Amino acid sequence: xxxxxxxxxxxxxxxxxxxxxxxxxxxxxxxxxxxxxxxxxxxxxxxxxxxxxxxxxxxxxxxxxxxxxxxxxxxxxxxxxxxxxxxxxxxxxxxxxxxxxxxxxxxxxxxxxxxxxxxxxxxxxxxxxxxxxxxxxxxxxxxxxxxxxxxxxxxxxxxxxxxxxxxxxxxxxxxxxxxxxxxxxxxxxxxxxxxxxxxxxxxxxxxxxxxxxxxxxxxxxxxxxxxxxxxxxxxxxxxxxxxxxxxxxxxxxxxxxxxxxxxxxxxxxxxxxxxxxxxxxxxxxxxxxxxxxxxxxxxxxxxxxxxxxxxxxxxxxxxxxxxxxxxxxxxxxxxxxxxxxxxxxxxxxxxxxxxxxxxxxxxxxxxxxxxxxxxxxxx
Amino acid sequence: xxxxxxxxxxxxxxxxxxxxxxxxxxxxxxxxxxxxxxxxxxxxxxxxxxxxxxxxxxxxxxxxxxxxxxxxxxxxxxxxxxxxxxxxxxxxxxxxxxxxxxxxxxxxxxxxxxxxxxxxxxxxxxxxxxxxxxxxxxxxxxxxxxxxxxxxxxxxxxxxxxxxxxxxxxxxxxxxxxxxxxxxxxxxxxxxxxxxxxxxxxxxxxxxxxxxxxxxxxxxxxxxxxxxxxxxxxxxxxxxxxxxxxxxxxxxxxxxxxxxxxxxxxxxxxxxxxxxxxxxxxxxxxxxxxxxxxxxxxxxxxxxxxxxxxxxxxxxxxxxxxxxxxxxxxxxxxxxxxxxxxxxxxxxxxxx
Amino acid sequence: xxxxxxxxxxxxxxxxxxxxxxxxxxxxxxxxxxxxxxxxxxxxxxxxxxxxxxxxxxxxxxxxxxxx
Numbered sequence: 001x002x003x004x005x006x007x008x009x010x011x012x013x014x015x016x017x018x019x020x021x022x023x024x025x026x027x028x029x030x031x032x033x034x035x036x037x038x039x040x041x042x043x044x045x046x047x048x049x050x051x052x053x054x055x056x057x058x059x060x061x062x063x064x065x066x067x068x069x070x071x072x073x074x075x076x077x078x079x080x081x082x083x084x085x086x087x088x089x090x091x092x093x094x095x096x097x098x099x100x101x102x103x104x105x106x107x108x109x110x111x112x113x114x115x116x117x118x119x120x121x122x123x124x125x126x127x128x129x130x131x132x133x134x135x136x137x138x139x140x141x142x143x144x145x146x147x148x149x150x151x152x153x154x155x156x157x158x159x160x161x162x163x164x165x166x167x168x169x170x171x172x173x174x175x176x177x178x179x180x181x182x183x184x185x186x187x188x189x190x191x192x193x194x195x196x197x198x199x200x201x202x203x204x205x206x207x208x209x210x211x212x213x214x215x216x217x218x219x220x221x222x223x224x225x226x227x228x229x230x231x232x233x234x235x236x237x238x239x240x241x242x243x244x245x246x247x248x249x250x251x252x253x254x255x256x257x258x259x260x261x262x263x264x265x266x267x268x269x270x271x272x273x274x275x276x277x278x279x280x281x282x283x284x285x286x287x288x289x290x291x292x293x294x295x296x297x298x299x300x301x302x303x304x305x306x307x308x309x310x311x312x313x314x315x316x317x318x319x320x321x322x323x324x325x326x327x328x329x330x331x332x333x334x335x336x337x338x339x340x341x342x343x344x345x346x347x348x349x350x351x352x353x354x355x356x357x358x359x360x361x362x363x364x365x366x367x368x369x370x371x372x373x374x375x376x377x378x379x
Numbered sequence: 380x381x382x383x384x385x386x387x388x389x390x391x392x393x394x395x396x397x398x399x400x401x402x403x404x405x406x407x408x409x410x411x412x413x414x415x416x417x418x419x420x421x422x423x424x425x426x427x428x429x430x431x432x433x434x435x436x437x438x439x440x441x442x443x444x445x446x447x448x449x450x451x452x453x454x455x456x457x458x459x460x461x462x463x464x465x466x467x468x469x470x471x472x473x474x475x476x477x478x479x480x481x482x483x484x485x486x487x488x489x490x491x492x493x494x495x496x497x498x499x500x501x502x503x504x505x506x507x508x509x510x511x512x513x514x515x516x517x518x519x520x521x522x523x524x525x526x527x528x529x530x531x532x533x534x535x536x537x538x539x540x541x542x543x544x545x546x547x548x549x550x551x552x553x554x555x556x557x558x559x560x561x562x563x564x565x566x567x568x569x570x571x572x573x574x575x576x577x578x579x580x581x582x583x584x585x586x587x588x589x590x591x592x593x594x595x596x597x598x599x600x601x602x603x604x605x606x607x608x609x610x611x612x613x614x615x616x617x618x619x620x621x622x623x624x625x626x627x628x629x630x631x632x633x634x635x636x637x638x639x640x641x642x643x644x645x646x647x648x649x650x651x652x653x654x655x656x657x658x659x660x661x662x663x664x665x666x667x668x669x670x671x672x673x674x675x676x677x678x679x680x681x682x683x684x685x686x687x688x689x690x691x692x693x694x695x696x697x698x699x700x701x702x703x704x705x706x707x708x709x710x711x712x713x714x715x716x717x718x719x720x721x722x723x724x725x726x727x728x729x730x731x
Numbered sequence: 732x733x734x735x736x737x738x739x740x741x742x743x744x745x746x747x748x749x750x751x752x753x754x755x756x757x758x759x760x761x762x763x764x765x766x767x768x769x770x771x772x773x774x775x776x777x778x779x780x781x782x783x784x785x786x787x788x789x790x791x792x793x794x795x796x797x798x799x
Contacts, residue, residue: 001646001649001650001653001745001746002765003765003777003782004653006786007786008712008713009713010712010713010714012786012789012790013713013714014714015789015790016789017714019791044717045711045717046711046713046714046715046717047711047713047714047715047716047717048713048715049715050715050716051714051715091770119655119770119771120770120771120772121770121771122753122771122772123771145769145774146769146770148756148772148774149753149756149769149770149771149772152753152755152756152772203767203769203774206767206774206775207774207775228785231713232789233785236785236788236789255785255788256785257778257781257784257785258777258778258779258781258782258784258785259767259775259776259777259778259781260775265756265757265774265775267756267757267758268756268774271755271756347720366720367718367720584747585748646746646747647746647747647748649746650745650746650747650748651748653745654745654748654750654768
């Protein structure tokens with residue numbers, strides 16, 4: 001597979017690994033945060049953590065859109081399906097997130113709610129056209145990569161006058177999340193979460209470009225390296241961060257130059273701004289209310305906005321008392337620090353969203369990294 | 380004056396549909412059995428015409444019995460259909476004990492309104508699969524449920540076979556140091572089926588690997604100097620290779636170490652999984668088996684498998700190791716190590 | 732991209748597996764271009780020169796290694 005296999009090559013991996021090992025300074029530790037679901041997944045699936053020197057630690061940030069979706073939003077979707085009889089369309093990952101009353105979308109489906117998994121927003125619109133007698137609602141989640149497809153579909157719905165279709169918009173913005181973390185007490189004042197640099201998200205950066213990250217480098221003096229989502233990209237990105245830290249530089253560098261430009265995909269950005277506008281505030285699971293961090297549908301598209309159409313009122317629901325999803329999303333705690341991890345909370349019976357999506361820090365660690373927690377005696 | 384014989388109109392397979400009378404046990408039901416099932420499956424036991432089939436008892440060895448329900452959707456897919464799948468699935472379950480499958484029972488639950496033409500296609504496919512596998516479908520049952528209460532048709536098959544004496548093949552027999560082998564490339568059935576499902580459509584040349592594996596198993600047993608050196612046989616169906624190996628690891632209370640580079644996957648299957656965000660290790664197979672054997676006979680078994688048409692792609696993929704936690708670990712092509720865990724829930728394509 | 736379809740869609744091919752996806756967000760892509768797909772939409776093109784440059788970067792010997 002072209003442009004895939006070459007970026008997964010084991011020999012090149014060993015080479016980069018050796019470079020990293022050679023360049024880390026002794027008696028210095030490096031903590032880098034990544035907040036791209038694709039990166040969390042790549043690090044786990046390819047066992048990258050084990051290929052880095054002990055002094056380099058990767059922290060999983062809030063890069064998984066399913067993980068940062070608060071319970072209250074899932075409740076809205078579940079209620080629409082169960083009480084208002086809509087055909088609720090959603091991406092696969094969202095279906096198992098535990099919400100209020102012991103329900104999740106997949107459990108609601110088992111109780112008779114019409115919940116459908118779709119691979120793309122386009123499929124949800126198609127369902128609406130195929131079932132003109134039903135109300136179809138698309139649960140639109142995701143960062144800046146997944147937002148343009150939703151914008152396209154809303155525009156198509158308007159152009160084709162599909163009146164039985166609407167979207168429940170839960171799209172969120174990456175830079176706002178990073179700012180929030182950098183402004184948090186743990187990072188700014190207490191210094192309990194040392195973050196030496198960021199691995200910038202792959203897909204998101206294709207859309208927004210590398211320019212938006214300049215702000216973080218300048219304002220907070222933290223280096224940012226945008227890396228592709230193949231494992232070699234991630235390792236090279238880490239090497240580039242190590243070099244910046246050693247040289248006390250704080251710049252934005254682009255490892256993913258084959259797909260990311262400074263300005264990003266302007267067509268996609270324009271489309272998004274035609275359909276969406278900023279919300280003043282939005283609750284993120286684990287981060288609380290974050291200003292100007294999410295999008296809502298513009299008045300011009302009100303007829304396709306599920307929140308307006310069904311007069312939905314958002315109610316915040318706290319997480320399970322012992323669920324540490326919030327702290328884990330901020331990088332303050334690790335999955336193994338959560339009392340529920342691996343006991344009450346497992347992929348089969350998830351208590352929080354970090355365990356549901358396989359990009360969530362807990363699920364990733366459970367599936368791929370758990371063996372490191374327990375000493376394994378090999379033959 | 381000659382007697383007029385009763386004229387029974389033959390079943391209209393072209394336009395006819397199943398209705399509630401077909402399951403009621405009356406004349407209409409009897410005609411369906413006669414003209415469709417009995418005709419397709421015909422054998423000496425079925426011809427006895429009893430409710431149950433009278434079968435000879437084996438003189439030595441042990442009886443093996445297995446059962447499987449088939450609820451696949453869509454019913455027809457590249458490389459097979461629910462009919463051939465139901466035969467292969469149960470034949471394979473019996474074969475995984477080292478037994479020779481002999482007889483099958485088939486129960487059909489059909490939805491009112493199901494086209495008779497499709498039912499005939501499925502039944503004839505089952506008959507062909509059974510003939511090819513050398514098994515007889517000796518008894519069966521048909522029920523009809525109201526429209527909306529079924530998914531077209533559900534088929535349940537139960538199989539009986541005979542395992543020769545002296546074998547000891549089951550999930551608890553894996554031992555530290557054993558070799559883990561797979562009979563061929565992975566992921567084809569699952570991907571072939573998903574290519575047809577609503578909202579996951581794409582054109583590929585991927586065909587389900589659905590096949591009866593008992594002759595491959597016989598070839599493997601015959602190649603061994605001592606059949607007890609073959610410890611475990613499993614077919615990695617739902618949940619794929621990963622789930623099956625985790626099951627064996629847990630039952631045998633051992634761990635496993637696999638090498639990703641040795642696990643065979645066709646390039647098109649890898650590409651399809653890439654596009655769908657799936658991991659081939661978790662995708663269903665219907666014509667492959669996993670064998671765990673004493674290390675000294677690994678090469679002999681591989682040679683025997685590769686000499687058989689269904690085992691040409693056989694590879695050694697790993698080793699059984701000591702591990703009280705039962706982890707299945709894998710050295711990735713990339714160089715790192717990861718755990719290959721159980722599948723949780725249904726494999727959902729990723730979004731981000 | 733191997734085939735252009737009406738309505739700003741295209742057929743993409745990955746090792747012989749074909750899928751039709753939306754080109755709305757990368758409307759200037761041409762046949763033969765490589766694109767990155769996300770949830771059924773092409774979101775960006777791959778620049779072959781930059782790809783080569785990145786691969787070369789991976790192979791670079793680090794200065795420290797040489798000195799040590």
